[in-house]
Amino acid sequence: MKQQWSVKDESFFGIGVYQPKTEHNIGTLWRSAYVLGASFIFIIDGKYKPQHSDTAKTWSKIPFYRYESFDDFYKALPYSTQLVGVEMNGNSQAIRTFVHPSRGAYLLGAEDNGLPIPILERCHHVIQLPGEGSLNVAVSGSIVIYDRIQKWESKWS
Template sequence: MAEGYVGIGIFMPRSETNMGTLWRSASLLGASFIFTIGRRYQKQSSDTNKSWAQIPLYNYTDFEDFFRHLPYSCQLVGVELDEKAVPVEQFQHPERCVYLLGAEDHGLPPTVLSKCHHLVQLPGKTSLNVASAGTVVLYDRHFKKQLGQK
């Protein structure tokens, strides 16, 4: 896998506390940036590594704003419990992509899912905490990259 880049963010996060944890995981696992859609991040104690100094955070007012600013030649990967989603164990991560997570209580709406280039699903029948789900996806990407896979 070429180096590429990766971003990760949350659509309509229910709790800003999850952003600090996701930011820390994103920084440790090689993300280039993180983002929110629909809410703004407020500094949280869960970001004990001060990841805000290492990778940028972008805030988008709504999905249309985010989608207009999706980087050139970048794949949008929705992380969702969906019958069309590929299990993460079988997923080939794009070189340049942005992972989009839904809040635990609502997930990603159909209008957002329809714009995703790929859908990936984590193990289990119910959703994980959004920061934990983001960590799992980023770790899977990191692990497969270390093995020379996508």
């Protein structure tokens, strides 16, 4: 008999940052990502040394990928996985109405410059959090993951 997989079995997500600047922030994001169920984490064109803020030592539990360029990252996206840019932008979709893909890679921008337009143009989706101003990158990533899991969990129950 053909095995029936549940929606939960066929979904996963990863999260990462393009050109990260503040390693302490990134450690905080990795900790949230691991605790909230990320399958992988990544940085693109940046440096990262293990931080005290990542108390879970996330890199020792799930794959931590480091890509030299956005093109390298894009080519290595897992099969059937959609790229979700997270950025305040005139064309971004409000997270409130966003339906998260089964398999997603969430990409945040640098603390100083955010995600450049050419990268936003290559994302399958670009989403925005509510509020007038820009949030901390680790806080933004954590909110996005929370939104994903609470929307997905309501499908599982």
